[in-house]
Amino acid sequence: MSVTLKQHEPHAASRIAAVGAFRPARRLPNEDIVGPIDSSDEWIRQRTGIVTRQRAGEGETVLSMAVAAGREALERAGLTGADLGAVIVATVTFPYATPSAAAAVAHELGATPAPAYDVSAACAGYCYGVAQADALVRAGTARHVLVIGVERLSDFIDPTDRSISFLLGDGAGAVVVSAADEPGISPSVWGSDGERWETISMTRSLLEVRDEVEGARIGGDASAITGQEGMLWPTLRQDGPSVFRWAVWSMAKVAREALDAAGVGPEDLAAFIPHQANMRIIDQFAKQLRLPDTVTVARDIADAGNTSAASIPLAMHRLLQEDPSLSGGLALQIGFGAGLVYGAQVVRLP
Numbered sequence: 001m002s003v004t005l006k007q008h009e010p011h012a013a014s015r016i017a018a019v020g021a022f023r024p025a026r027r028l029p030n031e032d033i034v035g036p037i038d039s040s041d042e043w044i045r046q047r048t049g050i051v052t053r054q055r056a057g058e059g060e061t062v063l064s065m066a067v068a069a070g071r072e073a074l075e076r077a078g079l080t081g082a083d084l085g086a087v088i089v090a091t092v093t094f095p096y097a098t099p100s101a102a103a104a105v106a107h108e109l110g111a112t113p114a115p116a117y118d119v120s121a122a123c124a125g126y127c128y129g130v131a132q133a134d135a136l137v138r139a140g141t142a143r144h145v146l147v148i149g150v151e152r153l154s155d156f157i158d159p160t161d162r163s164i165s166f167l168l169g170d171g172a173g174a175v176v177v178s179a180a181d182e183p184g185i186s187p188s189v190w191g192s193d194g195e196r197w198e199t200i201s202m203t204r205s206l207l208e209v210r211d212e213v214e215g216a217r218i219g220g221d222a223s224a225i226t227g228q229e230g231m232l233w234p235t236l237r238q239d240g241p242s243v244f245r246w247a248v249w250s251m252a253k254v255a256r257e258a259l260d261a262a263g264v265g266p267e268d269l270a271a272f273i274p275h276q277a278n279m280r281i282i283d284q285f286a287k288q289l290r291l292p293d294t295v296t297v298a299r300d301i302a303d304a305g306n307t308s309a310a311s312i313p314l315a316m317h318r319l320l321q322e323d324p325s326l327s328g329g330l331a332l333q334i335g336f337g338a339g340l341v342y343g344a345q346v347v348r349l350p
């Protein structure tokens with residue numbers, strides 16, 4: 001005799017209920033990093049729009065920053081950890097390949113035994129997390145999902161590498177995605193382009209010191225930390241101009257697809273919150289999308305630097321802090337980065 005399996009009761013829709021953030025207090029101005037890369041404050045400002053980058057201090061770890069951002073998001077949503085049906089942490093800088101950062105964060109927030117896992121999608125990690133949270137909530141698998149983007153990129157910087165070191169910052173941003181009656185998150189436009197797999201990369205293991213090790217422009221000798229002789233600490237590296245071209249040409253198209261998938265136009269937006277990669281990329285997006293002046297464009301990068309998975313929720317948090325009237329309006333968010341991978345949605349701001 002055949003039996004019908006029970007299913008979760010689906011929810012009509014999902015929305016972002018609240019956003020939280022943790023910003024390290026420390027700021028590193030351009031002047032403090034230009035020496036080892038033979039650069040200048042003027043060059044960095046002109047080419048990237050970055051004036052300072054936020055950098056974690058002692059004790060400000062991936063876990064502590066994630067917990068702080070998650071806690072604020074929960075408090076603002078009027079929830080506790082016990083209400084969560086899942087915890088998703090997007091990061092590429094948690095030093096452990098396993099166990100996940102998410103399991104420790106869930107425990108710290110009192111969310112145990114909620115399922116908890118990390119997402120490795122670099123600067124698209126937060127948008128990937130929102131895509132999953134939206135699907136989990138609508139399918140009825142969870143009622144509330146915490147999505148955190150967190151990075152401590154400063155642990156993986158070679159200060160003599162002029163391709164990326166000057167871009168990066170640290171921090172954490174979080175949103176609670178909750179069941180709703182009306183859609184507050186549009187269909188996600190997300191994808192990957194593994195043909196460009198090597199454009200931005202970082203191994204998570206120590207590298208053996210060999211002359212031919214590509215990217216062995218390492219600031220610190222890992223043997224000092226690990227006691228293992230002849231090992232190099234891994235650092236992030238990229239082919240900046242390739243990423244720049246890909247971002248400007250391909251990601252503007254993805255942003256337009258996200259607007260179409262949501263059934264809205266640029267004029268319907270209150271805010272545009274792209275991944276904070278480079279001010280010139282942000283300006284190009286705004287131009288190509290023909291965003292009217294009424295749309296507030298997030299430009300958190302000037303102060304924060306590129307914080308990878310944390311950049312969009314951090315920028316959203318700042319926009320809402322600086323202009324609370326944006327609350328309830330629509331925002332287009334788009335993340336893109338190593339993989340190469342990308343993700344975009346239109347969301348109603350909490």
Ligand SMILES: CC(C)(COP(=O)(O)OP(=O)(O)OC[C@H]1O[C@@H](n2cnc3c(N)ncnc32)[C@H](O)[C@@H]1OP(=O)(O)O)[C@@H](O)C(=O)NCCC(=O)NCCS
Binds near residue numbers: 043166238242337338
């Ligand atoms: C990294 C990035 C800022 C470099 O800017 P760019 O305009 O592409 O610079 P280029 O590498 O083409 O170099 C242009 C010139 O500046 C010089 N230059 C490169 N890096 C420099 C630095 N850090 N400081 C000073 N000069 C630098 C180059 O030598 C070159 O000089 P030349 O014209 O005399 O040959 C830019 O490519 C970028 O932001 N890319 C996207 C990065 C990104 O978003 N990464 C994360 C993905 S999420």
